[in-house]
Amino acid sequence: MNILAIDTSCDETAVAVTNGRKILSNIIYSQVLLHQKWGGVVPSLAKRAHEERIDGIVALAVKKSSLQWEDIDAIAVTQGPGLAIALGVGISKAKELAQKYNKPLLGINHLEGHLYSVFAQNSKGKPEREIVFPYLSMIISGGHTEFILWKNHLEYEMLGSTLDDAAGEALDKAGKLLGLGYPAGAVVERLAETVKQSDPYEFPRPMLHSKDLNFSFSGLNTSFYYFLKKISEEEKNTNIALLASSFQEAVFDTIIHKAEDAIKKTGVHNLVIGGGVSANKYLRKRFRTLVKKYSGIVYFPTIKSLTGDNAAMIGITAWKKAENGLFSTNTIEREPRMKIISTCK
Numbered sequence: 001m002n003i004l005a006i007d008t009s010c011d012e013t014a015v016a017v018t019n020g021r022k023i024l025s026n027i028i029y030s031q032v033l034l035h036q037k038w039g040g041v042v043p044s045l046a047k048r049a050h051e052e053r054i055d056g057i058v059a060l061a062v063k064k065s066s067l068q069w070e071d072i073d074a075i076a077v078t079q080g081p082g083l084a085i086a087l088g089v090g091i092s093k094a095k096e097l098a099q100k101y102n103k104p105l106l107g108i109n110h111l112e113g114h115l116y117s118v119f120a121q122n123s124k125g126k127p128e129r130e131i132v133f134p135y136l137s138m139i140i141s142g143g144h145t146e147f148i149l150w151k152n153h154l155e156y157e158m159l160g161s162t163l164d165d166a167a168g169e170a171l172d173k174a175g176k177l178l179g180l181g182y183p184a185g186a187v188v189e190r191l192a193e194t195v196k197q198s199d200p201y202e203f204p205r206p207m208l209h210s211k212d213l214n215f216s217f218s219g220l221n222t223s224f225y226y227f228l229k230k231i232s233e234e235e236k237n238t239n240i241a242l243l244a245s246s247f248q249e250a251v252f253d254t255i256i257h258k259a260e261d262a263i264k265k266t267g268v269h270n271l272v273i274g275g276g277v278s279a280n281k282y283l284r285k286r287f288r289t290l291v292k293k294y295s296g297i298v299y300f301p302t303i304k305s306l307t308g309d310n311a312a313m314i315g316i317t318a319w320k321k322a323e324n325g326l327f328s329t330n331t332i333e334r335e336p337r338m339k340i341i342s343t344c345k
Contacts, residue, residue, distance in 0.1 A: 001073040001322050004061065004097070005315030006054075008090030009082030009110050010143070011041045012308065013053045017065035017072070018315030021121045025064035026312040028305060029053050032183065039182045043085045050089035058093070061311075069101050074327075076318030078311075079107035080338030081143070087334035095330050106318040107328040111340040113313035114139045114274035115150060117306045118299040120316055127302060135299075136268040140255065140283075141275030141308075142168035142183070147213045147262050148340060150272060153320045155342045159262060160213025167251050168277045170217035174224055174247045178240055189280050192245035201227070201246035205254050213262050220250055248282070256286050269296030279307040 002024070007014040011031040017024040031049050035041050062069065077094035080087060091107075098105040115137050119129055135150040145167045147159035165173070168185055175184020180191075192198065204223050206216045224247055228236060236243065263269060271291055277283065278300050291298045301307045321327075326343055 001319065002065075002067055002071050003074050003076050003106070003315045003318045003322070004058070004072050005076040005108070005311040005318060006058070006090040006094050007078040007110070007113070007309055007311040007314050008050045008054070008086045009078045009080075009309055010086055011035055011046050012310070013050050013057055014309060014311035015054070015057045015061040016311035016315050017061055017067060018312055018319065020319050021119055021316055022123055022125055023120055023312045023315075024067065024123055025061045026305065026310060027057050027061045027064065028310055029057055036182055039176060041083065043083055046083060047085045047089060050086055054089060054093050058097070072101065072103060074104045074106055074318065074322055076106040076108050076314050076321075078110045078113070078314055079332055080335030081110055082336060084334055084336040087336065091332060091334055095332075098330060104327045105330060105332065106321050106326070107332040108314045108317050108321065109338055109340055110309075110314070111139055111144065111146070111338075112154075112317045114141070115148070115272055116316045116320070117274050117301045117310070117313035118272050120301065120306055120312055129299065132270070134268050135270050135272040136259075136262055136266055137272040137274070138255075138259065139275045140167050140273065140277040142166060142172060142185075144275060145215045145217075145255070146340075147258070149266055149268065154324065156340050158340065159266070160215070160258070162215040162217065164216050164218040165221060167215070167217060167255060168275070170221055170251055171248065171277070173221045175244070177225060177228055178236070178243060180244075185277065185280075188244045188248055189282065191241040192248045192282065195241045195245045197242065197245075199246050199249040200242050203227070203246055203250040205250055205257070208254060208257055213258055213265070215254065215258065217251065220247075252283050252286060255283070256290055259287070260290060263290075263294055263296070269294040271296065271298040273298060273300050274307070276308045279304050
């Protein structure tokens with residue numbers, strides 16, 4: 001099926017056209033510059049920007065796919081989780097298009113999209129990654145840090161999640177405290193790459209010895225905040241790369257430690273890692289080192305645009321939903337706190 005997919009879950013207006021796992025077009029309009037001066041996403045501004053851009057992005061996605069509307073078989077849209085006021089824009093547009101062109105509608109879980117993103121292919125069907133279940137999966141982003149046992153297509157078991165801040169959120173907050181602007185995760189990564197001593201400050205590793213697979217990063221941010229209060233502005237600026245590296249190390253140590261616990265508990269050695277933080281090269285290196293110990297493999301999205309919010313991953317998930325006849329009605333509503341659950345028949 002040729003599927004036109006829409007994602008407006010936060011601050012990217014994204015539309016894609018997919019066929020199975022193949023991406024025929026993938027258009028993303030980022031609102032980062034719009035929200036930067038506020039230090040975070042402003043919901044009302046996000047909604048307005050989505051409304052202003054979505055028609056043009058839909059038209060561009062169809063044009064870039066080299067298809068016509070009569071070639072589109074279904075409309076897919078992110079139903080949740082996400083920013084409620086932003087989700088509503090995409091859902092309204094998807095309903096409008098489904099009715100206008102008489103196409104079936106598919107409501108998609110954004111988290112499922114992050115998992116399926118690692119198996120995305122270009123228009124020529126590359127890379128040819130074979131999907132062999134089960135996978136121990138992680139979504140590591142600004143809004144989510146979650147362990148999921150991916151048993152089969154559309155079949156999941158939640159193993160653990162963050163109790164407060166997500167990993168990406170923690171990195172952004174630390175960057176903000178260092179004066180690195182918003183979003184800061186990528187800047188923290190670049191600074192960390194410049195130092196030889198990766199962990200000079202040894203900040204706390206939250207919940208490292210808990211017996212579950214949950215995370216908590218708010219305490220780490222609090223510890224970082226009070227540490228910065230104790231040192232001078234000159235010391236902070238002089239050692240900003242070391243501070244960034246040490247904070248990143250604390251976050252990633254926790255993730256890798258928990259990932260190894262998850263491997264031992266489940267016996268699953270093959271990993272799938274999605275979400276914005278999965279673009280971090282150092283984190284990828286640490287995951288590869290981990291799975292090598294267990295003769296496993298680890299897959300990440302193959303291109304950077306698939307790590308963050310995008311509509312291609314929504315279209316690929318919709319492919320499996322459509323195969324299983326899991327179409328939605330035109331009455332679907334946004335679910336800002338939507339959980340990932342098994343929906344296979």
